[in-house]
Amino acid sequence: MNLIIDVGNTRVKVAVFESGKIVEVFIFQKEKIIENLKKIFQDFFIEHSIISSVASFTDKEIVEIDKLLTPLFLNSETKVPFKNKYDTPKTLGVDRIALAAAAVNQYPNENVLVIDAGTCITYEFISKNKEYLGGAISPGIKMRYKALNAYTSKLPLLERSKIDGFIGSNTNDSIHSGVINGVCNEIKGLINQYTSEYKDLTVVLTGGDTKFLEEQLKSVIFAQPNFILEGLHTILIYNLADD
Known part of the structure; x- marks a missing residue:
């Protein structure tokens, strides 16, 4: 399963994908991102992940996210299919x-x-x-x-x-x-x-x-x-x- 994380300025939208299809979507406030990601990891076997964020993370959040995911952080240097x-x-x-x-x-x-x-x-x-x-x-x-x-x-x-x-x-x-x-x-x-x-x-x-x-x-x-x-x-x- 893959975890897709879209971080806005106040809200986070997360989707769990399996075989190319969305299994479940979660929406929560940005300040609760670590707490909610831990819950998702308890319920799903996540193999790969990507994060897109228009908001900044604290150093503590980055450390916690890396412990859970080791995700691909999307930026202007990321390879894209266009x-x-x-x-x-x-x-x-x-x-x-x-x-x-x-x-x-x-x-x-x-x-x-x-x-x-x-x-x-x-x-x-x-x-x-x-x-x-x-x-x-x-x-x-x-x-x-x-x-x-x-x-x-x-x-x-x-x-x-x-x-x-x-x-x-x-x-x-x-x-x-x-x-x-x-x-x-x-x-x-x-x-x-x-x-x-x-x-x-x-x-x-x-x-x-x-x-x-x-x-x-x-x-x-x-x-x-x-x-x-x-x-x-x-x-x-x-x-x-x-x-």
Whole structure:
């Protein structure tokens, strides 16, 4: 079995893979990573592992993790199954690297646009020639709500909410309309931009807001909430094959 660990700024998402398939997924707070990893090791026979982290570990956490796992830490130098044509490859986030790996593995010989809707919304484009060309980064849904509250004196801080139309008849509805319609139209607009140049485009939606946006967009996309985990597993297997 392989253990795939995706560490965000506050949350950790972990998947146990067996024979290339996800057996179980765990989500917990970053400060409890060692405690939870020890529990997972008690329940599963883990042979190999990989860690992708956008957050920093303490020295103590690194020592404890190494005792448990001796994992592959994903970074810009890690071997990947695609050609990275980003102008500044060392600044490319590990989460974006994992998404590109998942795209070339699951949709070989296709042009793929991966939309990761989380804290930020990232757009990753991978060509049918297995070339990662880049994409875009914009504020996520929660960040947009927070910005409206933080940078004004009177607008309230709201949680995301489904909308049925586009005309807000009160302040709260107007905020919801601005944020949700703004995000949905941004996504649709970018998909149209890519489609105009790449006719045979496959679009994948992933990230924490996947289910919410899938219902709001009502468009032809492949929703895969665990796409980063799948990509990390792809990278792990790719590197193990080279050993």
